Amino acid sequence: MFELDFRSRKPIYEQICDKIKELIALGDLKTGEQLPAVRALAKEIGINHNTIQKAFAQLEREGVIISITGKGSFVSGDADHKAVFRQGALEEIARVIEKNLIYHITLEEVIETAAEVYRKSSEGQEGK
């Protein structure tokens, strides 16, 4: 269920947050669906349960999941997750472009770069 990079600068608990959001965005985790138990997931990944707990607490703060003592953790249902994640993705892209404006890249170059990404992406998925 998870592939983590233990050497990354990004903390494990944040990587877990990202992965969960990813699964939701992909539809692999649907609204209301139950997530793996804290301890079970920790054992599966091979990390401490406190780290999972930290990730889940974060996700709950963000409104992505809802955790109930004794029952479990579930994908929150009060928001269109996909739309929110898409918005967040676009905002991240905007931030990176903005940060790199100092290098005087043009809008045309950015568009060409983006188009190239999509070109390569569709190549890798032909016939899918």
Added chain:
Amino acid sequence: MFELDFRSRKPIYEQICDKIKELIALGDLKTGEQLPAVRALAKEIGINHNTIQKAFAQLEREGVIISITGKGSFVSGDADHKAVFRQGALEEIARVIEKNLIYHITLEEVIETAAEVYRKSSEGQEGK
């Protein structure tokens, strides 16, 4: 000369690397020009000289500057820094777009996002 974020997740020495590259990209530091001395810059910013040293060592590894014991550190002259930095900027943008493809954003959305960034940017510089 520098504005650093001491609360950032990004280490200070990396922020310094970025700033130096930025100054070169902006033309404020030209090829062959001498950089501030390690200790002087450390004192000015208010950090330890070892941190500056770490940043300069990194920049030399990247070929951005050349340091000579006894003389000082200078902007390297064997490359077109601006072109290199622009290329790096575009690559970073490409990476972020690629990473966010999982959220099924479209090329049109990315282009619109980029255009918006440039629109806001030019607004803030009218008459410049």
Added chain:
DNA sequence: GTAACTGTACCAACTGAAATAGTACAATTT
């Protein structure tokens, strides 16, 4: 030549965030 400046190289110590380990408790399910 020597004093003052350069970059460089150590090393010991501190700091803070992240992660671990272990235990405990409350709520729910079976």
Added chain:
DNA sequence: AAATTGTACTATTTCAGTTGGTACAGTTAC
């Protein structure tokens, strides 16, 4: 009742980043 759930708390470890201090080699200026 037993097992499972999320949650809480403390102590400990780990590691990168940073600091502080010292030392040395090469260059510049007097």
